[in-house]
Amino acid sequence: xxxxxxxxxxxxxxxxxxxxxxxxxxxxxxxxxxxxxxxxxxxxxxxxxxxxxxxxxxxxxxxxxxxxxxxxxxxxxxxxxxxxxxxxxxxxxxxxxxxxxxxxxxxxxxxxxxxxxxxxxxxxxxxxxxxxxxxxxxxxxxxxxxxxxxxxxxxxxxxxxxxxxxxxxxxxxxxxxxxxxxxxxxxxxxxxxxxxxxxxxxxxxxxxxxxxxxxxxxxxxxxxxxxxxxxxxxxxxxxxxxxxxxxxxxxxxxxxxxxxxxxxxxxxxxxxxxxxxxxxxxxxxxxxxxxxxxxxxxxxxxxxxxxxxxxxxxxxxxxxxxxxxxxxxxxxxxxxxxxxxxxxxxxxxxxxxxxxxxxxxxxxxxxxxxxxxxxxxxxxxxxxxxxxxxxxxxxxxxxxxxxxxxxxxxxxxxxxxxxxxxxxxxxxxxxxxxxx
Ligand SMILES: Cc1cc2nc3c(=O)[nH]c(=O)nc-3n(C[C@H](O)[C@H](O)[C@H](O)COP(=O)(O)OP(=O)(O)OC[C@H]3O[C@@H](n4cnc5c(N)ncnc54)[C@H](O)[C@@H]3O)c2cc1C
Numbered sequence: 050x051x052x053x054x055x056x057x058x059x060x061x062x063x064x065x066x067x068x069x070x071x072x073x074x075x076x077x078x079x080x081x082x083x084x085x086x087x088x089x090x091x092x093x094x095x096x097x098x099x100x101x102x103x104x105x106x107x108x109x110x111x112x113x114x115x116x117x118x119x120x121x122x123x124x125x126x127x128x129x130x131x132x133x134x135x136x137x138x139x140x141x142x143x144x145x146x147x148x149x150x151x152x153x154x155x156x157x158x159x160x161x162x163x164x165x166x167x168x169x170x171x172x173x174x175x176x177x178x179x180x181x182x183x184x185x186x187x188x189x190x191x192x193x194x195x196x197x198x199x200x201x202x203x204x205x206x207x208x209x210x211x212x213x214x215x216x217x218x219x220x221x222x223x224x225x226x227x228x229x230x231x232x233x234x235x236x237x238x239x240x241x242x243x244x245x246x247x248x249x250x251x252x253x254x255x256x257x258x259x260x261x262x263x264x265x266x267x268x269x270x271x272x273x274x275x276x277x278x279x280x281x282x283x284x285x286x287x288x289x290x291x292x293x294x295x296x297x298x299x300x301x302x303x304x305x306x307x308x309x310x311x312x313x314x315x316x317x318x319x320x321x322x323x324x325x326x327x328x329x330x331x332x333x334x335x336x337x338x339x340x341x342x343x344x345x346x347x348x349x350x351x352x353x354x355x356x357x358x359x360x361x362x363x364x365x366x367x368x369x370x371x372x373x374x375x376x377x378x379x380x381x382x383x384x385x386x387x388x389x390x391x392x393x394x395x396x397x398x399x400x401x402x403x404x405x406x407x408x409x410x411x412x413x414x415x416x417x418x419x420x421x422x423x424x425x426x427x428x429x430x431x432x433x434x435x436x437x438x439x440x441x442x443x444x445x446x447x448x449x450x451x452x453x454x455x456x457x458x459x460x461x462x463x464x465x466x467x468x469x470x471x472x473x474x475x476x477x478x479x480x481x482x483x484x485x
Contacts, residue, residue: 051175053227054149055081055141057134058127059160060421061153061182061292062112063250064119064219068179073151074220079227081141082120082127084113085134096411097360104384104418105291107238108248112291114235115249123223128232135166142171145227149175153182153292156333157422158340183330184296184323185211190331197335200439204328205321216297245279245383246287246418253288257299260285261306270315273322274389276460277379282387283319286419289326296323326424332437333423340426343407345435351399351406358474359402363394364412367469372451373397375466382464384418389454395432396445402473406433 054077056070064070073080086109090101101109117127130137141147150167155178168176180186187194191207198204246252260266265280275281288294300323307316336346344350359368366374366381376390386394391413398409410429414420430436432443454460461467 051077051149053077053079053081053145053147054151054224055083055138055147057138057150057152058082058084058116059152059155059292060290061295062109062116062248063253063293063295064116065250066181066216066295066298067153067219068181068217069151069153069177071217071220072177072179073149074223077149077224080125080224081145081147081226081230082116082125082223083130083134083137083141084127085130085132085137087133088131089133094411096408098408098411098415100414102384102415102417103238103242104244104416105420107242107244108246108287108291108384108418110235110238111248111252112250112293115251115293117235119219119250120223123225125223125226126232128226128230129235131233133163135163135170138167139170141230142174145230147174149177151176152178154178154180156182156330158333158337160422161334161337181295181297182292184213184300184327186214187334189214194331194335197331200437201325201328204331205324208327209320209324213297213300216295216301244418245385246284248287248291248293250293253285253293254298256284256288257294257302261302266303266306266316266319267310267313268315270318273318274387274454276376276387276389276454277463284385286421287385290417290419290421290424296326299323326421328437329421329423329427332427340423340430341407343405343435345430345433346437347435351434353399353403353405355405355408356402356474360404360408362471362473363398363402363404363409366464366466367471368397368402369470369473370397370401370447371461371466371470372447372455373466374468374470375455375461375464378464378466380413380416384416386417389450391428392432393445393447393450395429396443397447399433400442400444401447406430406435 054073056073061067091099093099113127120126189211260283272281285299303319333340339346362368363377366377368374373394376386376394380386395409398404399406406429410426413425427436431438434442
């Protein structure tokens, strides 16, 4: 038994199906529950975009609020710090004599490095970070991580029949915090910042129930490629990315649906897509910082240049391609874009605009409400031909895509994709720097 533990929340903003939290509650007499927002998230980074945009921040704030609400009956409270987690945790360790640190293992290289730094700084403490953001634990995989299959298909064939551990309930008892631990107040957000999605475990679970109590899973596969329409895909991604619901909880709900209504191609395809998520998470664990390299996991980098004006046109939705513009405007206004839309704009970024894919991935990181480091950078690498795609470069024919997915032009009209269509390279470097 530890006298005092610290549980560090990251992209796992829930109390249920949280093995690390359950373990902390069982092993510690007192517990500090910490969330750190790094000041660096909110200013432009290496690729001119911010690591945290307003839509996602709003979703995170809702989720933190919800955790505080859930903690009230336990007379506990989240400790919020606007500080680097390594600094915040180091200070708390020396102030309160913490003996054990817990987290759910995170897929990002940067986050894994922070965990390692803490372990190096405090080798005498106990560190626990079980897998719970993925469907399977690393021990369950039928291969060593270094032998991760090079393609999704090979991965899927090896894991799709693996038995899934049952999702666990929220801990019944949460130990009290020591007295006097200071927290910053949870900030509010501007009321004009509305969204289709509200953060938190409760709304995530409600959404899951609503979806699987409807008939939608029965024809998911037929409509999932549509450019728009709330019901055309599950819309689980914001809650999965923030960890308000776990992937195992989604699959348990899917199995419940299949037990009631029978399994078909569409319901299977929801699992198929979750396996893509699973693949990219293990891919990120396997390849570490190569996820962010221009050459990705390949030997040589694609030939690209940097055209500030093309980048700005893409971000703002004023390229010569109305369909791409409509997608980029939807993304900017709502923080969400369909999978088809993401593929089209990423392909345009790499092929038509011939830009360095990492700038596009970083713009997505800022804009997406469902940003997930492994899935975002993994998909961008894939489309840029430097990742897990055995076929190499994949270029979408924008004209054909428009005919197929927006034949009447209603999507383009809705998002005003043709309101400002500029020729490529009509302005020059005076447009630099591009701010989000
Ligand atoms: C360039 C690019 C960047 C992307 N960035 C992200 C990101 O940051 N965060 C994110 O969650 N998804 C990302 N995706 C994947 C996908 O577009 C979204 O998961 C999906 O559009 C979310 O909507 P949904 O929940 O309705 O998806 P559904 O179609 O209902 O799929 C169900 C779940 O399966 C997973 N999934 C679906 N498609 C993919 C995929 N291609 N790769 C991995 N997992 C998938 C997601 O967890 C999703 O919530 C990206 C795709 C591309 C092409």
